[in-house]
Amino acid sequence: VTIRNETEFIQNYLVPLTRGAAGTFGLKDDAAIIPVPDGHDLVVTTDAVASGTHFMPEQSPADIAWKAVAVNVSDLVAKGAKPVCYQMSVAFDNAPGNAWVESFVRGLDEVQSAFDLYLAGGDTDVRRGPLTITITAFGVVPTNRMIRRSTAQTGDKLYVSGTIGDSMNGLLMLQDPSAATKFGLSRDIEQSLINRYLRPQPRIELLAALREHASAAMDISDGLGQDLAKLAAASGVGAIMSKHRDRLPLVAHASDDYEILAAIPPGQANSFEAAARKAGVAVQCIGTLTETTAIQFLDSDGATLDVSLGGWDHFRDAR
């Protein structure tokens, strides 16, 4: 069954996702009002996901919906912002069927519940071209407390949350069902790696620890090497990376992990680690920021490793 028109899609499926928030006007107006509490800044980020580029067409609509919102939540969390709501622009290739829409809306409902945000408004189109979901997400942070990329200091310790590379391995296993057996991985591990790719988990539990301790932060979406280079360049510092030695070539390039990269002043490293432990999120120190702007990777003897920073560039790498 194909949904008959935009109005049916919006009123029957999308309106419940507004959670009745006052500024959404039941999706019956041309615009929404985004609430900003006194003493707070409104933080906004935009990321689009397109079929064939950011997800595979055979993924479930629920997983696609989850990912579209989660990659934006990840940016908010890295900035110290508590998620509030989002605008969604969906471009369909065909008018979707009921089953597809029901799965898609279930994924939106799940990601909204997981990260406590609602749908504020948006736009729907049908045109030739890959299914594309463009999300602009809103979060709030106490005034002037957004965690930036450019404010890291020489001497700060570099931390990453979770594990880097899981998502890329999950994608590998989705693309090659024999890979897990080849590497001797159990079905449970295989599934958990695949889930890391399908349903990225922004580290919202780290919000308080980041706000309290980070001098700079960003999420790792394009690969640790490239994202670290961006943070270092924005802050005018370099880095010596001294962990992950044997896995470095993998770790520097792996994308889609949506873990946090944070610069923590050395005097606060212990309390940051304690706060992360209390929040139930594994973090590890992988390096130190330096005055020279070079980024160096050291092996266990302290010798320099030649590791390309790699990562994804849409203009260079797409198609």
Place this chain on the structure above:
Amino acid sequence: VTIRNETEFIQNYLVPLTRGAAGTFGLKDDAAIIPVPDGHDLVVTTDAVASGTHFMPEQSPADIAWKAVAVNVSDLVAKGAKPVCYQMSVAFDNAPGNAWVESFVRGLDEVQSAFDLYLAGGDTDVRRGPLTITITAFGVVPTNRMIRRSTAQTGDKLYVSGTIGDSMNGLLMLQDPSAATKFGLSRDIEQSLINRYLRPQPRIELLAALREHASAAMDISDGLGQDLAKLAAASGVGAIMSKHRDRLPLVAHASDDYEILAAIPPGQANSFEAAARKAGVAVQCIGTLTETTAIQFLDSDGATLDVSLGGWDHFRDAR
């Protein structure tokens, strides 16, 4: 010449469009801060334009850029919101060349200057599929003063700004270069109609008059018939349309005009007309809102005309 990478596109071409606004961080962070002055609500709207659906691929990049932003400004103005800034997500089919990007950025610069807003942030992708520009635009309105769709009252006078149908005629002339001669139109008139399609002019001069006098408003983008039906349904009223009699079948369906449809309480009609005249914008009363929810079109003898409300539905009409 093709632009080498996303960073070059962003830093060389997009950064100047931020006008140095503090919350944009020179487009070097993962998020932006949208300023909201005390005593104001933040109004947000999202509209995407895609090649082949909302514009023709042979249009100049400057015109495409203008339209992408202007259709969002039109929504803000209809809500009584003063434009502030916008997020832009661009999905390219190919990495663009310098000449294309220079024209595109010139169009953005022009529309920004015309409506006094800046680029806050966004996202860039390259994937197979039509060039698509998704804009989320932000405006501000004094607290609780956003002009809604649902607050029109029985007895209110219905006004439209400008002329309806020009944009559709302009598109016709773009598609058929002999049309102007056929209809006996001068080159000047032909060009002005084409410009109505290529470069919609949101009625920002009406902002104060709308804030002061409108009980409800929206912009006319999908066709007067359909948009009026939406406003009436949201407000739980009907309408008797008594102007534009001979042109009604055209006027009800014509899309892409981005004029304003406003409900004005009868006691304020004169002062609204005076305020519009002072603002230099032609407005005309085309009907009256009624208690029954029907929408009637009357001819000059007061007999009912059979006019379909028409308009565009993406799920039904695309492709």
